[in-house]
Amino acid sequence: MEIGSQPLVSYLIITNNRKHDLQEAVASVLNQDWTPIEIVIVDNNSTDGTREMIRAKFDDHNINYIRLTENRGVSGGRNVSIAAAKGDILITMDDDAVIGDANATAKIVKRFSEDPDVDVLTFKIVDYFTGELQRSAFPTRDKSTSSDREFETSRFQGGGHAIPRRIYDEVGLYADYFPYAHEELDLSLRILDAGFRILFFPEVVIYHKIKEKRRKRLSGRWSIILENRIKVAIRNLPWIYVLSTGLSWSLRTLADCRGDFGPVLKAWWSLWQQRVKLKHERHPIKKETIRRVRRLRGPLFY
Numbered sequence: 001m002e003i004g005s006q007p008l009v010s011y012l013i014i015t016n017n018r019k020h021d022l023q024e025a026v027a028s029v030l031n032q033d034w035t036p037i038e039i040v041i042v043d044n045n046s047t048d049g050t051r052e053m054i055r056a057k058f059d060d061h062n063i064n065y066i067r068l069t070e071n072r073g074v075s076g077g078r079n080v081s082i083a084a085a086k087g088d089i090l091i092t093m094d095d096d097a098v099i100g101d102a103n104a105t106a107k108i109v110k111r112f113s114e115d116p117d118v119d120v121l122t123f124k125i126v127d128y129f130t131g132e133l134q135r136s137a138f139p140t141r142d143k144s145t146s147s148d149r150e151f152e153t154s155r156f157q158g159g160g161h162a163i164p165r166r167i168y169d170e171v172g173l174y175a176d177y178f179p180y181a182h183e184e185l186d187l188s189l190r191i192l193d194a195g196f197r198i199l200f201f202p203e204v205v206i207y208h209k210i211k212e213k214r215r216k217r218l219s220g221r222w223s224i225i226l227e228n229r230i231k232v233a234i235r236n237l238p239w240i241y242v243l244s245t246g247l248s249w250s251l252r253t254l255a256d257c258r259g260d261f262g263p264v265l266k267a268w269w270s271l272w273q274q275r276v277k278l279k280h281e282r283h284p285i286k287k288e289t290i291r292r293v294r295r296l297r298g299p300l301f302y
Contacts (some may be wrong), residue, residue, distance in 0.1 A: 008036045009105050010087030014077035015095035016044040019053045021209060026058060033106035036037035039063045043080045046069040060282055062115050063179035074158065075174035075183045091162045098128070099160070104204045108162050111201060119196035120163050121204070122156035128207040134159075137208070139200055146200050154236075155188035170194055175235070175281075181221075182228040187300065189236045192292060193285040211282025223263035227270050228252045234278050236285050241300050248302040259279040 011029045015022045028037055039061070043050050045068050054065050064084055072080070082090060089109065093099060101107070112118060124147055125137040139153040156163070161184075171190045174183050188198060219265070226249050233245040250264050257263050278281070285293075292302055 007088035009089045010085035011039045012090055012092045013095050014079040015040045017046045017048045018095050019050040021096040023053060023057055024098055025095050028088050030061060030103050030133040032105045033102045037216055038268050040081045040085050041065045042077045043067040044077050074180045076176050079173045082173055089162055089164050094159045098207045100205050100207055108247050117197055118199050119167055120156050121201040123160035123204040123206050124202040125157060125159045125206045125208050128209040134208055143253040148202055152199050153198050154293045154296040155185050158184040159208050181225040182232050186232045189285055193289045221267040222253050222257055228265040235281055238284050
């Protein structure tokens with residue numbers, strides 16, 4: 001991959017009602033020792049004064065602030081930010097995270113420029129408060145894998161990753177109907193199926209604010225999480241994997257909801273209502289991609 005010595009790097013952040021977290025996230029990007037940088041913020045219709053905060057704190061910086069009139073979720077918001085960005089390399093991070101190293105952008109550009117076989121970088125994500133590795137954002141099932149070394153992986157993590165524009169140009173944007181959960185896996189499978197490589201890049205560390213109260217609120221969203229996971233399988237995988245994914249994730253959801261069948265039934269009913277659309281969008285990945293995902297110990301049967 002040939003990149004000029006000083007490519008424009010775009011940082012993409014979507015947000016919704018987290019103005020204080022967002023302020024710290026933006027400040028960490030502005031602290032980067034790299035030029036040129038642009039920041040694209042897509043506001044999913046915040047009502048907490050986010051727009052006023054951006055104007056008051058960052059009015060003199062190169063920030064493209066886009067406020068949507070509705071909450072389009074993670075996928076919809078990211079698609080807007082990707083379309084608006086002008087950079088050669090697009091770096092996505094959460095609005096409740098910070099990038100700790102002022103040289104991170106330079107490291108990212110260098111890694112892409114020195115190896116033409118590296119197409120996507122996914123970063124090391126740690127707990128903002130404790131500094132411990134966020135296991136749910138570590139892109140491998142192999143617990144013996146060190147989080148301090150690079151390795152090829154089957155998926156990138158939404159909380160912090162870098163994707164050159166050329167990748168989006170070839171594989172397309174996110175499926176716009178994933179409000180949250182598993183949208184990165186859907187795009188990752190398409191990236192792998194196009195022959196690109198995803199590399200875990202621990203030289204860049206993202207500090208993510210994991211808040212227990214927020215995690216507990218997710219208990220009311222299990223049906224969407226289940227629906228999206230099965231939807232990813234329907235869109236991308238052979239039917240045997242769709243069946244195993246549907247069974248394993250339904251049982252997992254049932255356990256997480258302490259035997260409440262409501263979220264499971266709601267997810268499957270929603271999938272049934274979308275069956276015609278999903279049938280038209282179904283494009284299973286190639287056999288060689290299946291073998292590659294298996295070799296990388298990616299999620300196939302579950």
